[in-house]
Amino acid sequence: MLTLSNIKNNLRPIFPFTAIVGQEEMKLSLILNVIDPKIGGVIIMGDRGTGKSTTIRGIADLLPKISVVTDDPFNSHPSDLELISGNIKHSVQNDMNLAVQLVNVPMVDLPLGATEDRVCGTIDIEKALINGIKAFEPGILARVNRGILYIDEVNLLDDHLVDILLDSAASGWNTVEREGISVRHPSRFVLVGSGNPEEGELRPQLLDRFGMHAEIRTVKDPHLRVQIVEQRDKFDENPQNYIESYKARQEELKQTIIRAQKLLGSVILDQNLKVKISEICGELEVDGLRGDIVTNRAAKALCAFRGKKQVSSADVRKVITLCLRHRLRKDPLESVDSGTRVKKIFDVVMGIVE
Incomplete structure (x- = not known):
């Protein structure tokens, strides 16, 4: 049966996120x-x-x-006062009934x-x-x-x-x-x-x-390049069949993200690990405190994504390069990549190397 949803999907097929090779x-x-x-x-x-x-x-x-108030240009949330416009907020506070839709x-x-x-x-x-x-x-x-x-x-x-x-x-x-x-x-x-x-x-x-x-970076491995080309060819030949073949994996990742969003508020990052993160930022001479804050948040998000409630040093190691590499001061004489510098200091501070 041809539905409006099917028509939209045929007009704008999107390559499945779980089918993307590499670029971790x-x-x-x-x-x-x-x-x-x-x-x-x-x-x-x-x-x-x-x-x-x-x-x-x-x-x-x-x-x-997501649930939004119908015909609201700001995609207002039906009840969260931090995510609604002034007019909708007035309606919510006065217990007015609002039309809601999923988009x-x-x-x-x-x-x-x-x-x-x-x-x-x-x-x-x-x-x-x-x-x-x-x-x-x-x-x-x-x-x-x-x-x-x-x-x-x-x-x-x-x-x-x-x-x-x-x-x-x-x-x-x-x-x-x-x-x-x-x-x-x-x-x-x-x-x-x-x-x-x-x-x-x-x-x-x-x-x-x-x-x-x-x-x-552009993939160098010839076998991996061939795999990427073949995946794209299959998608271009029949987008709907290709999307359907990844439906189960897409749904699994979607549910994992939903669970992580719910779990995030109860994730714990202990004081010792917070101190280590700030020590790493200090050793790298990162200006300001954004690096500390973002690394803390990213480590908690990764912990939730992995379905855990206690952040580990492995969680921090996984995200710290992504959070700090662009905050390092540029040294034109420095031959070491910024990401490598972050990992090296992490290992020293965490006692992984002498």
């Missing part, structure tokens, strides 16, 4: 960020044609549907040529002055609330816009002010940026604001 850093970073969006997003830097966009769209398609997690691509008005939204000053009402035209930050915002070639985006996006991602709110009129709405999302370092780097101040940094 990128996949782990995305999974941990959807388990705990407070990690602060991820920037993925690497060669062209390595599946960055495919993987990011795959994780969005994998996530369970896919929003996945929004930010075009490089986007203006600040398009990103943040605009206020119709004329209508506000004449009619005395706040006429707000929502922007991308409204549409992506409770979803994933993807910026391809983030290193080519205007620094001012990157700053706005990072501020909203960190605070969970977007504020638009013009001519003394102010509108504020929730904007909680996972910020994912990707780019090719050959085309330029982000400023260190902006790079530091991303929670995690994944590096991806």
